[in-house]
Amino acid sequence: MEILGIDIGGTGIKGGLVEVEGGQLLGERYRVRTPDPSRPEAVAAVVAEVVRHFQYRGPVGCTFPSVIRHGVVQTAANVDKRWIGTDGEALLSEASGQPVLLLNDADAAGIAEMRFGAGQGEKGVVMVLTFGTGIGSAIFVDGVLLPNTELGHLPMREADGETWASDRARKKDNLKWKQWAERVQEYLDLLEFLFSPDLFIVGGGVSKQHEKFLPLLKTQARIVPAGLFNEAGIVGAALAAHERLAGAPAA
Ligand code: BGC
Secondary structure, three states: OEEEEEEEOOOEEEEEEEEOOOOEEEEEEEEEEOOOOOOHHHHHHHHHHHHHHOOOOOOEEEEEOOOEEOOEEOOOOOOOHHHOOOEHHHHHHHHHOOOEEEEEHHHHHHHHHHHHOOOOOOOOEEEEEEEOOOEEEEEEEOOEEEOOOOHHHOEEOOEEHHHHHOHHHHHHOOOOHHHHHHHHHHHHHHHHHHHOOOEEEEEOHHHHHHHHOHHHOOOOOEEEEOOOHHHHHHHHHHHHHHHHHOOOOOO
């Protein structure tokens, strides 16, 4: 079965049709720049455009880089603050005319990694981390997700983990891989102290270049690159929508 997954990020909004039984993207992704400012109505119009592009009818899974509780956006670290308190599911369903499930972007990436990527069959405590504009986190215990963990905002160095160790920080501060790996190491040390995970799965756009920094990291837990790289958000969103919205009528 094909479900449309859409990954809403700080710079791009990407959609793709996902074959949910196997977790593959079918055909080309469609990418539109995130409107700036990324106010709710402007983003909703792009989501509607992505749905039209695929001439799609049916449940849509959508990621968002925020805490999402029961469809409502609770935080806005790297998006327009007007999102806070917005019922994102209602807004996007109305704009697109299709039932939309909204979930945190790292949670979506984690769901895809556990099902089809580097976390397949992994028991115990698995932490999926996405390094991009921010740092996203998803924790699984024996395959069950604890949503909205937001560990990119753990206090660190007078700010938070993502200010110090995200991929944006690497680019902004023009860090060499070794210098950035030292920051990531400090962040992972904090996560290990708090959670003693069995496995770290490192995702986000930078995970395509994992051989440049993963070998420099030393953790008690095993640490592996994401299997789906940057597509995990789209795939995980589609999987979640399939499970939660299958059979739901168009809005
Ligand atoms: C947001 C998270 C998101 C992460 C990755 C953080 O700034 O607070 O919700 O998962 O960035 O996009």
